[in-house]
Amino acid sequence: AQRVTQPEKLLSVFKGAPVELKCNYSYSGSPELFWYVQYSRQRLQLLLRHISRESIKGFTADLNKGETSFHLKKPFAQEEDSAMYYCALSGRSGNTGKLIFGQGTTLQVKP
Amino acid sequence: ETGVTQSPTHLIKTRGQQVTLRCSSQSGHNTVSWYQQALGQGPQFIFQYYREEENGRGNFPPRFSGLQFPNYSSELNVNALELDDSALYLCASSFQGASKNIQYFGAGTRLSVL
Numbered sequence: 001a002q003r004v005t006q007p008e009k010l011l012s013v014f015k016g017a018p019v020e021l022k023c024n025y026s027y028s029g030s031p032e033l034f035w036y037v038q039y040s041r042q043r044l045q046l047l048l049r050h051i052s053r054e055s056i057k058g059f060t061a062d063l064n065k066g067e068t069s070f071h072l073k074k075p076f077a078q079e080e081d082s083a084m085y086y087c088a089l090s091g092r093s094g095n096t097g098k099l100i101f102g103q104g105t106t107l108q109v110k111p
Numbered sequence: 112e113t114g115v116t117q118s119p120t121h122l123i124k125t126r127g128q129q130v131t132l133r134c135s136s137q138s139g140h141n142t143v144s145w146y147q148q149a150l151g152q153g154p155q156f157i158f159q160y161y162r163e164e165e166n167g168r169g170n171f172p173p174r175f176s177g178l179q180f181p182n183y184s185s186e187l188n189v190n191a192l193e194l195d196d197s198a199l200y201l202c203a204s205s206f207q208g209a210s211k212n213i214q215y216f217g218a219g220t221r222l223s224v225l
Binding site: 004044086088097098099104 | 159
Protein backbone atom coordinates (compact mmCIF):
# COMPACT_ATOMS: atom_id res chain seq x y z
CA ALA A 1 0.00 0.00 0.00
CA GLN A 2 1.15 3.51 -0.74
CA ARG A 3 1.29 5.53 2.42
CA VAL A 4 3.00 8.54 4.01
CA THR A 5 3.26 8.74 7.78
CA GLN A 6 4.07 11.84 9.78
CA PRO A 7 4.11 10.62 13.37
CA GLU A 8 3.97 14.03 15.05
CA LYS A 9 0.88 16.23 14.79
CA LEU A 10 2.63 19.05 16.63
CA LEU A 11 6.28 19.92 17.09
CA SER A 12 7.09 22.83 19.36
CA VAL A 13 10.63 24.23 19.62
CA PHE A 14 12.30 27.43 20.73
CA LYS A 15 13.85 29.85 18.27
CA GLY A 16 17.40 28.80 17.43
CA ALA A 17 16.83 25.14 18.28
CA PRO A 18 17.29 22.40 15.68
CA VAL A 19 14.20 21.02 13.98
CA GLU A 20 13.48 17.61 12.53
CA LEU A 21 10.09 16.83 11.06
CA LYS A 22 9.73 13.11 10.52
CA CYS A 23 8.30 11.45 7.43
CA ASN A 24 8.18 7.74 6.63
CA TYR A 25 6.72 6.26 3.50
CA SER A 26 5.56 2.98 2.07
CA TYR A 27 5.76 2.54 -1.70
CA SER A 28 6.67 -0.32 -4.01
CA GLY A 29 8.88 1.24 -6.64
CA SER A 30 10.82 4.49 -6.90
CA PRO A 31 8.83 7.34 -5.44
CA GLU A 32 9.50 11.01 -5.68
CA LEU A 33 9.29 12.72 -2.28
CA PHE A 34 8.24 16.27 -1.48
CA TRP A 35 7.75 18.59 1.43
CA TYR A 36 4.91 21.09 1.12
CA VAL A 37 4.35 23.95 3.57
CA GLN A 38 1.30 26.00 4.44
CA TYR A 39 1.87 29.25 6.31
CA SER A 40 -1.01 30.88 8.14
CA ARG A 41 -3.68 32.16 5.73
CA GLN A 42 -1.65 31.08 2.69
CA ARG A 43 -2.03 28.30 0.18
CA LEU A 44 -0.11 25.05 0.15
CA GLN A 45 3.25 25.53 -1.55
CA LEU A 46 6.19 23.34 -2.47
CA LEU A 47 9.16 23.62 -0.11
CA LEU A 48 11.48 20.83 -1.27
CA ARG A 49 11.64 17.88 -3.63
CA HIS A 50 14.20 15.16 -3.08
CA ILE A 51 15.54 15.04 -6.62
CA SER A 52 16.54 18.72 -6.43
CA ARG A 53 18.77 18.14 -3.39
CA GLU A 54 18.48 21.82 -2.50
CA SER A 55 18.38 23.76 0.73
CA ILE A 56 15.37 26.05 0.84
CA LYS A 57 14.96 28.59 3.67
CA GLY A 58 17.64 26.61 5.52
CA PHE A 59 15.68 23.36 5.30
CA THR A 60 17.12 20.15 3.88
CA ALA A 61 15.72 16.66 3.46
CA ASP A 62 17.52 13.49 2.48
CA LEU A 63 15.81 10.45 1.05
CA ASN A 64 16.84 7.33 2.96
CA LYS A 65 15.61 4.38 0.90
CA GLY A 66 16.80 1.83 3.47
CA GLU A 67 14.72 3.39 6.23
CA THR A 68 12.04 4.64 3.78
CA SER A 69 12.27 8.07 5.35
CA PHE A 70 12.44 11.67 4.14
CA HIS A 71 12.87 13.73 7.28
CA LEU A 72 12.95 17.54 7.05
CA LYS A 73 15.69 19.26 9.01
CA LYS A 74 16.81 22.75 9.88
CA PRO A 75 19.72 23.47 12.25
CA PHE A 76 18.33 26.72 13.71
CA ALA A 77 14.58 27.32 13.74
CA GLN A 78 13.18 30.79 13.15
CA GLU A 79 9.78 32.12 14.26
CA GLU A 80 8.76 32.56 10.61
CA ASP A 81 9.13 28.79 10.14
CA SER A 82 5.94 28.27 12.15
CA ALA A 83 3.55 26.57 9.74
CA MET A 84 1.92 23.27 8.77
CA TYR A 85 4.27 20.91 6.95
CA TYR A 86 3.13 18.04 4.75
CA CYS A 87 5.28 15.25 3.40
CA ALA A 88 4.06 13.80 0.11
CA LEU A 89 5.07 11.20 -2.43
CA SER A 90 4.40 10.60 -6.07
CA GLY A 91 5.14 7.52 -8.11
CA ARG A 92 7.66 7.96 -10.90
CA SER A 93 6.05 5.32 -13.11
CA GLY A 94 2.89 6.15 -14.97
CA ASN A 95 1.86 9.64 -15.88
CA THR A 96 -0.64 10.57 -13.20
CA GLY A 97 1.70 12.32 -10.81
CA LYS A 98 -0.89 12.13 -8.04
CA LEU A 99 0.39 13.14 -4.65
CA ILE A 100 -0.12 11.05 -1.53
CA PHE A 101 0.09 13.24 1.55
CA GLY A 102 0.80 12.56 5.17
CA GLN A 103 -1.44 14.00 7.84
CA GLY A 104 0.82 16.96 8.41
CA THR A 105 2.89 18.32 11.29
CA THR A 106 2.33 21.73 12.82
CA LEU A 107 5.66 23.36 13.62
CA GLN A 108 5.46 25.97 16.34
CA VAL A 109 8.61 28.03 16.91
CA LYS A 110 8.47 29.92 20.18
CA PRO A 111 10.43 33.13 20.79
CA GLU B 112 2.11 34.71 -14.43
CA THR B 113 -1.36 33.95 -13.04
CA GLY B 114 -1.60 31.42 -10.23
CA VAL B 115 -4.26 28.77 -9.62
CA THR B 116 -7.60 30.33 -8.76
CA GLN B 117 -10.63 28.56 -7.30
CA SER B 118 -14.22 29.65 -6.90
CA PRO B 119 -16.19 30.03 -4.80
CA THR B 120 -14.11 30.37 -1.63
CA HIS B 121 -16.89 29.15 0.64
CA LEU B 122 -20.09 27.23 0.00
CA ILE B 123 -22.88 25.90 2.17
CA LYS B 124 -25.15 23.14 0.88
CA THR B 125 -27.64 20.72 2.36
CA ARG B 126 -27.50 16.94 2.23
CA GLY B 127 -28.65 15.52 -1.09
CA GLN B 128 -27.87 18.65 -3.11
CA GLN B 129 -25.35 18.92 -5.92
CA VAL B 130 -22.37 21.26 -6.08
CA THR B 131 -19.93 22.49 -8.73
CA LEU B 132 -16.51 23.85 -7.85
CA ARG B 133 -14.32 25.67 -10.35
CA CYS B 134 -10.60 25.96 -10.92
CA SER B 135 -8.48 27.99 -13.32
CA SER B 136 -5.06 26.50 -13.84
CA GLN B 137 -1.81 28.42 -13.73
CA SER B 138 -0.69 29.92 -17.02
CA GLY B 139 1.22 27.35 -19.10
CA HIS B 140 -0.13 24.33 -17.21
CA ASN B 141 -2.14 21.58 -18.91
CA THR B 142 -3.05 19.25 -16.04
CA VAL B 143 -5.42 19.74 -13.14
CA SER B 144 -5.68 17.58 -10.02
CA TRP B 145 -8.35 17.77 -7.34
CA TYR B 146 -7.88 16.94 -3.67
CA GLN B 147 -10.20 16.72 -0.67
CA GLN B 148 -8.82 17.85 2.68
CA ALA B 149 -10.90 16.98 5.72
CA LEU B 150 -10.26 18.86 8.94
CA GLY B 151 -7.00 17.79 10.55
CA GLN B 152 -6.02 15.57 7.63
CA GLY B 153 -3.69 15.82 4.68
CA PRO B 154 -5.12 16.33 1.19
CA GLN B 155 -6.51 13.20 -0.49
CA PHE B 156 -6.32 12.75 -4.26
CA ILE B 157 -9.71 12.69 -5.98
CA PHE B 158 -8.77 12.68 -9.67
CA GLN B 159 -6.69 14.34 -12.34
CA TYR B 160 -7.54 15.73 -15.75
CA TYR B 161 -5.20 15.97 -18.72
CA ARG B 162 -6.23 16.85 -22.27
CA GLU B 163 -9.84 17.01 -21.14
CA GLU B 164 -9.89 13.40 -19.98
CA GLU B 165 -9.72 11.80 -16.57
CA ASN B 166 -6.14 10.64 -16.03
CA GLY B 167 -6.16 8.78 -12.74
CA ARG B 168 -8.64 8.56 -9.89
CA GLY B 169 -8.40 8.08 -6.15
CA ASN B 170 -10.74 6.16 -3.89
CA PHE B 171 -13.82 8.33 -4.38
CA PRO B 172 -17.30 7.21 -5.49
CA PRO B 173 -18.72 8.01 -8.96
CA ARG B 174 -20.84 10.85 -7.56
CA PHE B 175 -17.56 12.80 -7.64
CA SER B 176 -17.02 13.76 -11.26
CA GLY B 177 -15.10 16.37 -13.17
CA LEU B 178 -14.46 18.16 -16.40
CA GLN B 179 -11.54 19.88 -18.02
CA PHE B 180 -12.07 22.52 -20.68
CA PRO B 181 -9.94 23.41 -23.74
CA ASN B 182 -8.40 26.33 -21.78
CA TYR B 183 -7.33 23.75 -19.14
CA SER B 184 -9.70 25.09 -16.47
CA SER B 185 -11.63 22.45 -14.59
CA GLU B 186 -14.77 21.71 -12.62
CA LEU B 187 -15.41 19.29 -9.78
CA ASN B 188 -19.00 18.12 -9.43
CA VAL B 189 -20.36 16.29 -6.44
CA ASN B 190 -23.86 14.82 -6.55
CA ALA B 191 -26.07 13.65 -3.67
CA LEU B 192 -24.00 15.48 -1.07
CA GLU B 193 -23.36 13.75 2.23
CA LEU B 194 -22.37 15.28 5.54
CA ASP B 195 -18.89 13.71 5.23
CA ASP B 196 -18.30 15.68 2.02
CA SER B 197 -17.73 18.74 4.19
CA ALA B 198 -14.09 19.61 3.57
CA LEU B 199 -11.66 21.93 1.87
CA TYR B 200 -11.39 21.10 -1.83
CA LEU B 201 -8.06 21.92 -3.40
CA CYS B 202 -7.21 22.23 -7.04
CA ALA B 203 -3.63 21.90 -8.24
CA SER B 204 -2.27 22.52 -11.70
CA SER B 205 0.91 21.20 -13.27
CA PHE B 206 2.60 20.75 -16.60
CA GLN B 207 2.60 17.21 -17.98
CA GLY B 208 6.25 17.07 -18.97
CA ALA B 209 9.70 16.85 -17.46
CA SER B 210 8.59 18.38 -14.16
CA LYS B 211 5.13 16.94 -14.20
CA ASN B 212 5.09 16.22 -10.53
CA ILE B 213 5.39 19.81 -9.34
CA GLN B 214 1.85 20.76 -8.50
CA TYR B 215 0.80 24.30 -7.70
CA PHE B 216 -2.20 24.66 -5.43
CA GLY B 217 -5.10 27.04 -5.28
CA ALA B 218 -6.41 28.47 -2.03
CA GLY B 219 -9.28 26.00 -1.98
CA THR B 220 -13.06 25.99 -1.69
CA ARG B 221 -14.45 25.24 1.74
CA LEU B 222 -17.65 23.21 1.42
CA SER B 223 -20.00 22.77 4.36
CA VAL B 224 -22.81 20.24 4.04
CA LEU B 225 -25.63 20.64 6.57
